Amino acid sequence: MPGPTPDSSRDVRPTLEAVAALAGVSRATASRVVNGGAGVRKPLVEQVRKAVDELGYVPNHAARTLVTRRNGAVAVIIDEPEFRIFSDPFFSQQIRGISRELSVYDAQLVLLLVEGSGDFDRVARYLAGGHVDGALAFSLHMDDELPSIIRRFRVPTVYGGRPGRPGAASEPALPYVDCDNRGGAAEAVRHLVSLGRRRIAHIAGPRDQTSALDRIDGYRDVLPEGDPALLAEGDFTVEGGARAMTQLLERHPDLDAVFAANDLMASGALRVLRERGRRVPKEVALVGFDDMVSIAEITEPPLTTVRQDVEGMGRLMVRMLMRRLNGEGEGDELESVITPTRLVHRASA
Amino acid sequence: MPGPTPDSSRDVRPTLEAVAALAGVSRATASRVVNGGAGVRKPLVEQVRKAVDELGYVPNHAARTLVTRRNGAVAVIIDEPEFRIFSDPFFSQQIRGISRELSVYDAQLVLLLVEGSGDFDRVARYLAGGHVDGALAFSLHMDDELPSIIRRFRVPTVYGGRPGRPGAASEPALPYVDCDNRGGAAEAVRHLVSLGRRRIAHIAGPRDQTSALDRIDGYRDVLPEGDPALLAEGDFTVEGGARAMTQLLERHPDLDAVFAANDLMASGALRVLRERGRRVPKEVALVGFDDMVSIAEITEPPLTTVRQDVEGMGRLMVRMLMRRLNGEGEGDELESVITPTRLVHRASA
Numbered sequence: 211m212p213g214p215t216p217d218s219s220r221d222v223r224p225t226l227e228a229v230a231a232l233a234g235v236s237r238a239t240a241s242r243v244v245n246g247g248a249g250v251r252k253p254l255v256e257q258v259r260k261a262v263d264e265l266g267y268v269p270n271h272a273a274r275t276l277v278t279r280r281n282g283a284v285a286v287i288i289d290e291p292e293f294r295i296f297s298d299p300f301f302s303q304q305i306r307g308i309s310r311e312l313s314v315y316d317a318q319l320v321l322l323l324v325e326g327s328g329d330f331d332r333v334a335r336y337l338a339g340g341h342v343d344g345a346l347a348f349s350l351h352m353d354d355e356l357p358s359i360i361r362r363f364r365v366p367t368v369y370g371g372r373p374g375r376p377g378a379a380s381e382p383a384l385p386y387v388d389c390d391n392r393g394g395a396a397e398a399v400r401h402l403v404s405l406g407r408r409r410i411a412h413i414a415g416p417r418d419q420t421s422a423l424d425r426i427d428g429y430r431d432v433l434p435e436g437d438p439a440l441l442a443e444g445d446f447t448v449e450g451g452a453r454a455m456t457q458l459l460e461r462h463p464d465l466d467a468v469f470a471a472n473d474l475m476a477s478g479a480l481r482v483l484r485e486r487g488r489r490v491p492k493e494v495a496l497v498g499f500d501d502m503v504s505i506a507e508i509t510e511p512p513l514t515t516v517r518q519d520v521e522g523m524g525r526l527m528v529r530m531l532m533r534r535l536n537g538e539g540e541g542d543e544l545e546s547v548i549t550p551t552r553l554v555h556r557a558s559a
Numbered sequence: 560m561p562g563p564t565p566d567s568s569r570d571v572r573p574t575l576e577a578v579a580a581l582a583g584v585s586r587a588t589a590s591r592v593v594n595g596g597a598g599v600r601k602p603l604v605e606q607v608r609k610a611v612d613e614l615g616y617v618p619n620h621a622a623r624t625l626v627t628r629r630n631g632a633v634a635v636i637i638d639e640p641e642f643r644i645f646s647d648p649f650f651s652q653q654i655r656g657i658s659r660e661l662s663v664y665d666a667q668l669v670l671l672l673v674e675g676s677g678d679f680d681r682v683a684r685y686l687a688g689g690h691v692d693g694a695l696a697f698s699l700h701m702d703d704e705l706p707s708i709i710r711r712f713r714v715p716t717v718y719g720g721r722p723g724r725p726g727a728a729s730e731p732a733l734p735y736v737d738c739d740n741r742g743g744a745a746e747a748v749r750h751l752v753s754l755g756r757r758r759i760a761h762i763a764g765p766r767d768q769t770s771a772l773d774r775i776d777g778y779r780d781v782l783p784e785g786d787p788a789l790l791a792e793g794d795f796t797v798e799g800g801a802r803a804m805t806q807l808l809e810r811h812p813d814l815d816a817v818f819a820a821n822d823l824m825a826s827g828a829l830r831v832l833r834e835r836g837r838r839v840p841k842e843v844a845l846v847g848f849d850d851m852v853s854i855a856e857i858t859e860p861p862l863t864t865v866r867q868d869v870e871g872m873g874r875l876m877v878r879m880l881m882r883r884l885n886g887e888g889e890g891d892e893l894e895s896v897i898t899p900t901r902l903v904h905r906a907s908a
Binding site for chain 2: 266281293305306313318319321329333
């Protein structure tokens, strides 16, 4: 990325010396005022502030960070391409919780967008630059470099979702917030069993994410002897859910229930079932995961699904990070939190 | 926002001296390597890099910026609450264009989210901290403080949409990218006139945004003698469009066409027309603005609308900013760009 020419005279920023000169005070006094220091008489404070405003003086960033180590900013990093972040309501709900809770702490939310994992070099440079006090990272994949980048630059971080690689035995666990993926999935499948369904399929998420693996485990907890052909893998998108549903109907035309690992895939599955003339829930009962109200309440029929408190989890991540930044326990000692899930009954199952 | 206790020994970052000592080189040599400088023999470069990795050394941010004044990062600031940014496809399209083009320049997109205009103090502090090389700002409102904040901290900036307050006569104009709001609106209304429609209503956007005002002007250009009761104000949301349509039908039950200032409001208007049993386009013809494909192609009937190249405008904003950062003309001299619009014919008019 190009920068301005170094000798560009029009781009020279005013110095603290210029502020002091304009205010008619010593450099030390000007410095104390700029750094919010006490011990300066009020009229002098006002003179200096006026000079700062007049000159458009910008305090030296690093000098301030050395004193307080506070940028008043927290990075949010999501390992998904920008278009998924804006099309999957899961991310907007989580960001909503984070944004609202950061406001409470008067901290600026800095969302670092990437086009793909290849862009993490750039994210690493930004984190290395010391522009943020901490980070919240989510949607990690198994082969994700982010935890090692974060560890290398010693950025206090809380993860959303259990990270896939806990690291070598010598490395401490990473602090995270996650919902009870396994327990919630098991509850969904038990509900389908209780309705008398016998051929219960599962549309799983991508196997490089722990949330998908844990939900498969919950499905298997209830159906340990289930036919492996009743399990198809989607990618947490509407289209992925539709593709998986098509495969499942080809392999098992007699299936009578589907548990999809998120609501987006459930809505894709629902479309395929409707196109094939399968009545939901009469012929095929369907349960999703997430309880994204913007999806689950508008599908026809509305979706029975496993609710997780996505916004609340975002808020919790912020509070954990703030405790860490407050010096209350290192990240290494910060306890991870698993939040409960709850089956929400609607018409689809 | 709380920071770690200053004397927290576990939080001490490794110094350049420690890197030099571990690598067995002088501090000057270590500094040259860290700053990417030439003139250091390759084996020494490798020794220093190894020490940097081992210690997790983070280069002093300000020292680097003083040399190059490049953070490799650009802020994107949108004066809308976070929930609107994630629910209005206009913003995701613009961010998509910006994200892709910034990738070309290997610059990190830093999206600064706010809950409301009250949060601009915090954004100002972040900009003042010198964490970004420049900014892209959009969705400004008339009373927006953002331009004055940006001017004060001398952050090179390109605006998306013509800013509402060009500033005092002594202040130079702000560089912006916008579409031909007025010309596009006039084309939409001329199309409705050409279909023989005589009572053409307009659902306008909020009057504190120039895009809304310019589209009203385009409507008036074609219908200078139109009944003022045929104009209702929405807020660029689906619900706002529905409310405005309800008002218009109460005031003018005989209206035979509607031009809505964006597609979201057009889809809300369409819902109300359907609920009232008005056939579109037979009884009421409807034209939107934006051509958000995710809306205009899925409404029933599909929406005739004024297309603006939102993603392309985002890309253009990045290229203009990069020219500025390259020293090719100051912001004051950078020419603003108005991009053309085009009427896209679908079934609704």
